[in-house]
Amino acid sequence: MSRVDIPLPQRPALGETRRRDRWWVQPLLVFLGLGSFIVYATWAAFQGKHYFVTTGGADYLSPFYSPVLFDAPGMTSGHSWFGSAPQWWPGWLPAFSPAFLILWAPGGFRFTCYYYRGAYYKAFWADPPSCAVGEPGFRGKKYRGERKLPLILQNVHRYFLYLAIPFLFILSYDAWRAMWFATESGGREFGIGVGTLILIGNPILLGGYTLGCHSLRHLIGGGIDRLAGRPVRSKAYSCVSCLNRGHARWAWASLFWVALADVYVRLTSMGVIHDMRIL
Numbered sequence: 001m002s003r004v005d006i007p008l009p010q011r012p013a014l015g016e017t018r019r020r021d022r023w024w025v026q027p028l029l030v031f032l033g034l035g036s037f038i039v040y041a042t043w044a045a046f047q048g049k050h051y052f053v054t055t056g057g058a059d060y061l062s063p064f065y066s067p068v069l070f071d072a073p074g075m076t077s078g079h080s081w082f083g084s085a086p087q088w089w090p091g092w093l094p095a096f097s098p099a100f101l102i103l104w105a106p107g108g109f110r111f112t113c114y115y116y117r118g119a120y121y122k123a124f125w126a127d128p129p130s131c132a133v134g135e136p137g138f139r140g141k142k143y144r145g146e147r148k149l150p151l152i153l154q155n156v157h158r159y160f161l162y163l164a165i166p167f168l169f170i171l172s173y174d175a176w177r178a179m180w181f182a183t184e185s186g187g188r189e190f191g192i193g194v195g196t197l198i199l200i201g202n203p204i205l206l207g208g209y210t211l212g213c214h215s216l217r218h219l220i221g222g223g224i225d226r227l228a229g230r231p232v233r234s235k236a237y238s239c240v241s242c243l244n245r246g247h248a249r250w251a252w253a254s255l256f257w258v259a260l261a262d263v264y265v266r267l268t269s270m271g272v273i274h275d276m277r278i279l
Contacts, residue, residue, distance in 0.1 A: 052075075175200045
């Protein structure tokens with residue numbers, strides 16, 4: 001009886017594929033987009049200044065610093081919940097910045113997001129860089145998924161969701177304050193500036209992203225077998241599902257907009273640009 005040797009499939013090298021399309025474009029754009037945001041957000045958080053605008057009667061606050069639990073040393077934003085910089089801040093740490101106390105919550109929500117996981121696994125870890133494309137040769141042969149350390153910690157996403165939702169109300173309040181401008185008599189009058197419109201966009205886009213979260217969708221409808229006969233819950237589930245279908249678009253739009261808001265507040269506070277009053 002003749003014997004036929006059939007070669008076993010070999011593990012493809014990094015980037016090896018039979019695909020002829022430009023598969024590398026998407027992971028490259030994700031790498032550049034997320035990488036740029038991480039670098040800028042880290043730099044902005046360490047500044048501890050130029051995070052609010054009071055010139056021209058405006059009352060703008062950067063979303064990177066909201067809520068302001070303590071103002072940075074020498075700063076009076078008018079938004080601080082507990083006054084000036086805390087005395088208990090250790091001297092061996094970097095100079096205190098209000099962003100240090102709050103950015104971990106929305107940052108953790110995005111880092112553990114189901115969409116962002118798939119995006120940065122491909123773009124930063126090449127796991128894999130794209131469908132049917134070779135992975136790095138040093139990667140182990142056994143796929144362990146997110147059931148083992150350290151990736152099992154990604155499951156805290158559902159708890160970061162509970163922390164992210166209050167930020168929608170806080171940023172909505174910041175947008176409301178941005179509609180009221182100080183007058184010469186010491187009062188406040190309704191107005192709209194370019195900064196007002198930018199800050200209004202924050203809770204809208206972040207709301208579309210946060211309220212379309214996979215974990216929220218499961219929280220609303222995942223615990224029951226049938227939504228029939230539950231009109232309120234069924235409607236809520238439909239709304240979350242509608243947002244969830246565009247989760248990636250909401251994720252990128254809100255990421256870009258929150259960075260834009262900080263850049264606008266920062267440049268206006270520095271006097272590089274001037275806020276234009278529309279109304």
